[in-house]
Amino acid sequence: MKQEDIFNKTYTTQRALIDKKLASLLHGKKPVSLYEPCTYILSNPGKRLRPFLILISAKAAGSSYKNVYNAALAIEMLHTFTLAHDDIMDKADKRRGHLTLHKKYDLNTAILAGDSLLSVAYQYLLKDTGDNAKEVIGLFTRSLIEVCEGQSFDTDFEIQASVTLDEYLLMITKKTAIMLETCCAIGSVLGGAPENVVQGLAKFGKNLGIAFQIQDDLLDIIGNEKEFGKTIGGDLVAGKKTFLFLKALEKAQGQDKTELLRVIETKGIKKSQVPAYRDLYYRLGVIEDAQNAIAAYTKKALGSLKVLTSEEDRAMFTWLANKLIKRTR
């Protein structure tokens, strides 16, 4: 089997195992009114990128998957907690084709199930810690703090007239990238890696996370609607200040600039206007800018892998990074 196929099989196998564990974790626990909604949202299929990063980071540190499986489930629960509460804040009806928690149940259930997922996340994380509990819980907690801050900045940006690209990068670093950084750090610390490996993998996770979020912004405008699972141009419709929008605003002049400023003024555009704005993005070259930024952050991420001495480990992280930036959803 080619190395790529082996990696793909490993990922597919682990993803299925994580899915299975997440679906059974809280099944049948009481009160049913709390844990049934938790199980519902945990069963919603996902990439399981975060837990997979914990697994391969631990392995790269010389440990094995089984020693960090609870931590892997914990990080996915932390991530799922953020999705449950974000969906309320975004008034989203669906996620990956499934009804969001507050739509399937109600607001109170969605708030409380989110809180509960976070509590169980800490419980599971603790199972895999020993003498390193303080460090590992510290990393996890920092990630939680930053995610809340990132979400708040994101909301601020919606009503803020002007946002710089640097502010945008800080926001996505907090909202998305730090959690991937944390996965690599926790996996390698639990795996017993020396400090330089922990630092290197953490940097890999952070830069991959930034690339991942810009890719998300890009897919929103050039993705295939069916594969992406969301409405194309949804960010423009919602008036979101994405990487592409801010870059376009930076470059545009005259009539183009007026058109872009109108998105802010009217707090989003109509769905029918999306193609015209996509053309504008192409014309201004911001589609290419986004692709270049994704490539640059990915390159930076891959550069950090030099801390790993095993060729195979480096190849696995590289395969995962490439898979992510080539994704269509």
Added chain:
Amino acid sequence: MKQEDIFNKTYTTQRALIDKKLASLLHGKKPVSLYEPCTYILSNPGKRLRPFLILISAKAAGSSYKNVYNAALAIEMLHTFTLAHDDIMDKADKRRGHLTLHKKYDLNTAILAGDSLLSVAYQYLLKDTGDNAKEVIGLFTRSLIEVCEGQSFDTDFEIQASVTLDEYLLMITKKTAIMLETCCAIGSVLGGAPENVVQGLAKFGKNLGIAFQIQDDLLDIIGNEKEFGKTIGGDLVAGKKTFLFLKALEKAQGQDKTELLRVIETKGIKKSQVPAYRDLYYRLGVIEDAQNAIAAYTKKALGSLKVLTSEEDRAMFTWLANKLIKRTR
């Protein structure tokens, strides 16, 4: 100075200090849209019972307040997180005379500020832990898990036709008592107490918590409106299945039972009907039953204090317990 006056002064001094620290903790941090609401709700005056329990438990274990101050602030942040989210779920406009977070700001802010308070709570708790991090974080996390479960049971009871007193006791143990148990456990573990002292103080906290909640139910019906700070009979108006209501339902017959069942059917009563139900409670003897239950749980709590060898420490916990059950708000 009489011992009681010394204890009172200690409590008043520490409460003021805790108030001050909570108000300044997150002041000026960015994003302002996140930390300003956190500071607002942390500045809302409270009994600060939970942090005070951590302080005196650490002292009883032979340590001193300063070694557990961050943990004390952490537990109040955990408590405040539950208040922020509970107020949303209860659609409460005010708490202790101040607008609730979602009323002062909006729903999204209240959800996110709650999440953020929880994240910062873990951060502060970690500051006071050393080799005991795993145990202490475990206690804190268990408390969080149980609080979520208790809140969910409480919501279930609202629509559940019949609730037993045992189910009620399980619910308040999770929703209220375990957090007081956790305060005593965390304070004494951080203070370096031997296992039997940790267990004894934890039992004290748990039983005090049950007494505290039944007292809360009692004050709702016989309290002084101005002092209590809530509408008298609010639980009956909301159709809540409190200790008194369930006890009354257990004892009532004929017409009395019909009147009580009507509260469930109509999901609460009118404010004007409260005096008639209060009379019924007196007639059925459930006011006395509640007072007896409070006395019994308090006695049980005080009995656990025998693990403490210092007369003064025992006196401090006893003073606090008596202060709480004699409270009028």
